[in-house]
Amino acid sequence: MSLEKENNIYTLRNVSKVFGSGDTAVKAIDDVSLDIHRGEIFGIIGMSGAGKSTLVRTLNRLESIDEGSVIFNGLNLGTLSNKKLREARHSIGIIFQNYNLLMQKTILANVMMPLRIAGVPKSERREKAIKMLSIVGLEDRLNAYPAQLSGGQRQRVAIARALATDPEVLLCDEATSALDPKTTGEILKLLKKINSEMKLTIVIITHEMKVVESICDRVAIINYGKLVEIGDVKEIFTRPKTETARNLLMPGAGANDIDISEYKGRCARIVFDGTVSSEPIICNLTRKTGHTVSILSANTKSIGGIGFGQMIIEIPDDEKVYAEIVGFLTEAGVAVDELKSYR
């Protein structure tokens, strides 16, 4: 138990949250249990409306929960008094998609604000805020107002503000979703740097798999409020067990994008898990079996040094040929998943 407490900064058990009631009730979180390890970058990915924001908001109790428990550092957030909860929040930083900075205050004043609320003496606030702003590379813009900054700069201010009170965890709710790819990359790099240099746990909510792919250690996939998969990013990306995960991780090769009823042959999804590479295997297939398949869609890539991905292929509609091809692929270590058409 004490070991668990040490390793896990968050322990969620059977967390549920319903919005509304009766016919219009929405189960935004449905019986979610998960642990977030101290020091890791934990991703939570899901389609829009899956319940990601609601889930992350339970982590600092911006959202109360109906059932279950959210334990932060051994504290049950649900049973804390108002005063204790506000204290706990000094240890939980959060940044948002819309930055949520005070537009009428300079960025220095913005970063000083959480220090004031945490009761840091006036004389120390300014110095600390300047230090935080230099960490995010904005030490020369102290007296600028948020409106004078770009989106990426504003998110940097938000990061400086969130980290001003030396929290133990930083929650990021779609923090890069409003930014262009280049700026997204810069912000992710900054987060990664903060994670390794400050030993800060980071929880990243996103609907973009490239965000998870580039900096997360572990990832949880949620769909309709339910936790559908959780584990190491490499593991989940190479062997997604559920349809939700596959659609999310490889949208380009999702069966959803292909109308398989248009094809005469039988369509199948083949998944590469990093033990074999995709290119030679199709060549080898043709060479060894003498049959050809057509690739309808492919999405293969290299993550963390290992290649993986998936393809949708069309196989001639012949029982014997189909069996040979599937046999070859299975033997080669590639999972084959026939896609049925619902004509």
Add this chain to the structure above:
Amino acid sequence: MSNIIWSEIWQGTADTLRMTLISTLLAYAVGLPFGVLLVVTDKGHILENKTINFIFGTLANILRSIPFLILLVVLMPFTRLIVGSSIGTTATIVPLTIGTIPIIARMVESSLKEVSAGIIEAARSMGASSWEIITLFMVPEAGPSLILGAAINLATILGYSAMAGCIGGGGLGAIALNYGYYRYQTDVLMITVIILILLIQIFQTLGTRIALKVRHS
């Protein structure tokens, strides 16, 4: 033209300004917290409270729907009770203040509602108390809008004060009535109108200038 008593006009202008400014200050002392209360007790806000929101919302609506002239008359006994008289510039401050409290409350309410929910979430995430959320986040963020609102309210109160002058309130309103209406001195009437227009212009321009100056978004 010879019959215009300038000293009386200047005295009237000073009285009008005094009534307007004091009433505005007093009305803000009540109207600002009133407006804050309307916002924070609203559904989904930091101190959501259906009952309080309903009671104060209804109170504001009732007070606001009484025509000011009627309110002046209705409040006369009350005014006499606290000021000792129901006529004169000091007495006018009472109905002026009470009449504009609901207007200010609604104006403050609409300014504070412009503050994004995201700002309040950020404040809560920092561990701010409700008092801190109101004083350090909501009011400062709504600052420029509150100042613009104050300029509009000053103009409204100025207009009301002139109306009050007609029923014993003194100031420019009384001068306009006495000279312009009872003695057919149209020139005096015109002068008071021009002064009122100028005052409203000054308030409005000043308010807009200040609001623009303090606004950063």
